[in-house]
Amino acid sequence: MKVVAAIVLSSLLIAAGIVLRPLIATEIPASERRSGYTFMSPDTKAMQDDDTTNPGMLGVIEGEALWNRKGGSADKSCADCHHDAKVSMKGVAARYPSYDKVLGGPVNLEQRINLCRARHQQADPLPYEKHDLLALTTYVAEQSRGMPITPDPTPELQPFVAKGRDLFMHRQGQLNLACTNCHDDNWDKHLASSAVTQGMPNGYPIYRLDWQSLGSLQRRLRNCITGVRAQNYDYGAPELVELELYLMSRARGMPLETPAVRP
Amino acid sequence: MTAALINVPKKARNGDIIEIKTLTSHVMETGYRHTPRGEVIPRDIITSFTCRFEGDEIFHADFFPATAANPFLSFFTTATKSGKFDFEWIGDNGFSQTASASITVE
Amino acid sequence: MRRQPVPTRRRFLALAGGTAAIGALPVAISVRPARATPEMMATAIRTVTGGANVKPGKVKLDIPPLVENGNSVPMTVSVASPMTANDYVKSIHVFNEKNPQPNLGNFYLKPSAGRAQVSTRVRLADSQKITAIAKLSDGSFWSTTADVVVTLAACTEDVI
Amino acid sequence: MARSAIPVVGGCFALALLALPRLAGGEELKSYSVTGDAIVESLTGEAGDAARGRKLVVDRANTCILCHSGPFPEDKFQGDLAPNLSGVGNRWSVGQLRLRLVDASRLNPGTIMPSYYRVDGLDRVAKAWSGKPILSARQIEDIVAYLATLRD
Numbered sequence: 001m002k003v004v005a006a007i008v009l010s011s012l013l014i015a016a017g018i019v020l021r022p023l024i025a026t027e028i029p030a031s032e033r034r035s036g037y038t039f040m041s042p043d044t045k046a047m048q049d050d051d052t053t054n055p056g057m058l059g060v061i062e063g064e065a066l067w068n069r070k071g072g073s074a075d076k077s078c079a080d081c082h083h084d085a086k087v088s089m090k091g092v093a094a095r096y097p098s099y100d101k102v103l104g105g106p107v108n109l110e111q112r113i114n115l116c117r118a119r120h121q122q123a124d125p126l127p128y129e130k131h132d133l134l135a136l137t138t139y140v141a142e143q144s145r146g147m148p149i150t151p152d153p154t155p156e157l158q159p160f161v162a163k164g165r166d167l168f169m170h171r172q173g174q175l176n177l178a179c180t181n182c183h184d185d186n187w188d189k190h191l192a193s194s195a196v197t198q199g200m201p202n203g204y205p206i207y208r209l210d211w212q213s214l215g216s217l218q219r220r221l222r223n224c225i226t227g228v229r230a231q232n233y234d235y236g237a238p239e240l241v242e243l244e245l246y247l248m249s250r251a252r253g254m255p256l257e258t259p260a261v262r263p
Numbered sequence: 264m265t266a267a268l269i270n271v272p273k274k275a276r277n278g279d280i281i282e283i284k285t286l287t288s289h290v291m292e293t294g295y296r297h298t299p300r301g302e303v304i305p306r307d308i309i310t311s312f313t314c315r316f317e318g319d320e321i322f323h324a325d326f327f328p329a330t331a332a333n334p335f336l337s338f339f340t341t342a343t344k345s346g347k348f349d350f351e352w353i354g355d356n357g358f359s360q361t362a363s364a365s366i367t368v369e
Numbered sequence: 370m371r372r373q374p375v376p377t378r379r380r381f382l383a384l385a386g387g388t389a390a391i392g393a394l395p396v397a398i399s400v401r402p403a404r405a406t407p408e409m410m411a412t413a414i415r416t417v418t419g420g421a422n423v424k425p426g427k428v429k430l431d432i433p434p435l436v437e438n439g440n441s442v443p444m445t446v447s448v449a450s451p452m453t454a455n456d457y458v459k460s461i462h463v464f465n466e467k468n469p470q471p472n473l474g475n476f477y478l479k480p481s482a483g484r485a486q487v488s489t490r491v492r493l494a495d496s497q498k499i500t501a502i503a504k505l506s507d508g509s510f511w512s513t514t515a516d517v518v519v520t521l522a523a524c525t526e527d528v529i
Numbered sequence: 530m531a532r533s534a535i536p537v538v539g540g541c542f543a544l545a546l547l548a549l550p551r552l553a554g555g556e557e558l559k560s561y562s563v564t565g566d567a568i569v570e571s572l573t574g575e576a577g578d579a580a581r582g583r584k585l586v587v588d589r590a591n592t593c594i595l596c597h598s599g600p601f602p603e604d605k606f607q608g609d610l611a612p613n614l615s616g617v618g619n620r621w622s623v624g625q626l627r628l629r630l631v632d633a634s635r636l637n638p639g640t641i642m643p644s645y646y647r648v649d650g651l652d653r654v655a656k657a658w659s660g661k662p663i664l665s666a667r668q669i670e671d672i673v674a675y676l677a678t679l680r681d
Contacts, residue, residue: 040437041436041437043437044437047441047443051268052268052270052284053284053286055286055333055335057268058266058268058286058287058288061268062288065266170652171652172651173651173653173654173655174643174659174663175592175643176634176651177643181641185641186610186641189608189609189610190609190610191595191608192521192608193520193605193606193607194606196610209437209440209441210440212333212441213290229654229657230654231655231656232655263437263438263520280483280484293492321479321481322476322482323477324474324475324477324487324489325472325476327472327473327474328470329465329468329470329473329492329493330473330474330489330490330491330492331440331489331490332440332441334489335488336487337445337486337488337489338476338478338486338488339483340483343481496605520606521589521606
C-alpha cells in the first residue's frame with residue numbers, strides 16, 4: 001500500500017508540476033536576446049547581407065510590382081491609397097500584429113493586406129503562403145528593415161499577448177514540449193547539430209534554405225508544432241496570431257531583417 | 264510572374280574587370296521529388312543561361328537539377344566600351360526570360 | 370513587364386515577363402532516389418574530357434566544408450589563367466558523386482572575361498566529394514576536389 | 530518488496546483508473562509498476578535485443594539523437610540538449626533506464642525528455658500519433674538492452 005500511496009502522491013505532484021511548469025520557465029533577459037542571424041554560419045550570413053545575393057530580394061521586387069497593380073472591383077492598387085511604400089510603410093511591419101478596431105483583436109501583416117483588399121479594393125483575399133501574399137508582405141516589411149521592433153501598445157491587445165505567452169509556455173503534442181522548453185531554456189544548444197536559437201520573429205517573411213522559398217512566421221510556427229507531433233493550427237488561426245504577438249513582444253527593440261535568410 | 268535581380272556596374276573605366284551577378288526566381292523542381300501520394304513531381308528547371316554584350320556571347324552556363332532554387336550566378340568580363348548586356352534564361356516547359364542592363368565605359 | 374534601372378550606382382532590378390508562375394512549393398516529400406556513383410561521375414567527366422589526361426592544379430574550389438543546408442550551397446570556382454586570346458580558360462565543369470545525377474554546372478568563358486571565376490549555388494543531397502575541372506585553350510584539363518559535409522536539418526516540415 | 534498491481538501508465542492517477550488506452554494496432558499499452566525510480570520488470574516479459582536497440586537509437590525518426598549524443602561515429606549530427614549517452618549503462622540500472630524511457634516526467638516534471646511509453650496526460654496530440662506511445666514496448670526493451678551495454 002505504501003507504494004500505491006507514493007504513486008498517487010507523485011502523480012499529484014506531476015500534475016501540479018505540469019501546471020507549475022509555465023511559471024518556472026525562464027524568459028530570456030532582454031540583454032541576452034539574439035536574432036537567429038547570430039546563430040548562422042558565415043556563408044548564410046553573407047547570403048543575407050548582400051542584396052545582390054539574397055534570394056529574398058526577388059520577393060521584394062515582385063511585391064513592389066504587386067503594390068502598384070490595380071485590382072478588385074474598385075480597380076485600385078495599394079499605391080493608389082498608400083502612395084510610395086518607402087514612405088507610407090516605413091515602420092509598419094515593426095509594430096505588427098496590430099489591433100483592428102472592427103474585429104476587436106489582433107491581425108498580422110498578411111491579414112492586414114487581405115483586410116485592405118476586402119475593404120478598399122473589393123478584392124478577394126490572397127491565399128496564405130502563396131507567392132503573391134508572401135511577396136507583398138515581404139515588400140511591405142522590407143520598408144522597415146533595420147528598424148527596431150516596437151509592439152503595438154494598444155491596451156485592448158494585451159489579453160491577446162498574454163494568450164500567446166500562455167501558448168508559448170504550454171506543453172503539447174506526443175513529445176509533450178512547449179516552445180519555451182527549447183527557445184527559452186535551451187536556445188544555446190543544438191538539435192541534431194542545428195542551432196536551437198531563441199525563435200525570434202524579426203526576419204519574416206524569411207527565405208529559408210530548407211524551404212527553398214520565402215515563407216511566413218506562421219509557416220515556421222507550424223513546422224515546430226508538427227515537430228512536437230501536435231495538432232496544427234490553420235493559417236490565420238487566432239492562436240497563431242497570438243503567438244506572433246507574443247514573439248514580437250519578446251523581440252522588442254530587435255532590428256527587423258526582412259527578408260532574412262535562415263537555414 | 265518571375266523576377267530577375269541583376270547587378271552590373273553602371274559605369275566602368277576601359278579595361279576594368281567587372282563582376283556581373285544575376286539572381287532569377289525559379290523553383291528549379293528537380294524531378295526527383297514525390298508527392299505524399301507517391302507521384303513524381305515533374306522536372307521543371309532552367310537549363311541554360313546566356314549573357315551577350317552588344318550581341319556577342321560572353322558567358323554561358325548549363326544548369327542542372329542540382330542548381331539551387333532561384334539560381335544565382337556571378338561571373339566576370341572586361342569593360343571595353345559602353346553598351347548593353349542581354350541576359351537570357353531558357354528552361355523546361357518553354358520557360359524563357361530575358362533582361363538587359365547597360366554600362367557606360369569612360 | 371519591365372522596369373528601368375533605378376538610379377543607384379551599382380544596382381538595378383529588372384522585372385521581366387516570363388512564362389512560369391512561382392507559386393508556393395508543392396506539398397512534397399523528399400526521397401532519396403538512386404544516387405550517382407563515383408563511376409557515374411567518372412563517366413560524366415569523360416564526356417567532357419574525351420578521356421584526356423586531367424592534371425591536378427590551377428583550379429581553386431571554394432565551398433564551405435560544413436554547410437547548414439544542402440539545398441543551397443555557395444560555391445566559387447576560379448582558375449589561375451592570364452585570360453588572354455592565346456591562353457585562357459574555355460570552360461569549367463563541376464561534378465558530384467552522391468546527388469541523383471553527377472553534374473553541378475557547366476560554365477563557358479571567353480578570353481574577355483578577364484578573370485576565370487564563377488560563383489553559383491548548388492544542391493547537395495549528402496556529404497560528399499566535389500570535383501571541378503577546367504578546360505584550357507591549349508586543350509589541357511586541370512582539376513581540384515573538395516569535401517563537403519552537409520548538415521541534415523533537424524526541424525523540417527517532414528514529420529519526424 | 531510490495532509491488533502495486535495498479536496499472537499506472539500516465540501522470541494522472543485519475544486517468545490510470547480508467548480503462549487502458551487502446552493502441553492503433555489494437556495492442557494495449559502494457560501495464561507496469563514503478564519501484565523507487567525504476568521499472569524492474571521488462572514491459573514485454575522478455576529481454577530486449579541490444580543490436581536492434583542501437584539501430585533504433587541512431588534512427589532520427591525515434592528522436593533520441595536529436596537531443597542526445599553518444600558513441601555513434603557514423604552520425605555526425607547529434608544533439609547536445611541532453612546528456613551524452615556514453616557510459617549511461619554505468620550510471621543507471623536496467624530498471625532505472627526503463628523508467629527514464631517510459632516516463633521520465635515522473636522523476637522530473639520539468640524534463641524535456643518525452644515520455645516514450647505513455648498516451649495520456651498529453652494535450653493536442655496530432656491525429657497520426659494519437660493514442661500511440663512514441664515507442665512500442667518491444668522497442669523500449671531493445672533500447673534499454675542497448676543502453677545497458679554503454680559502459681565507459
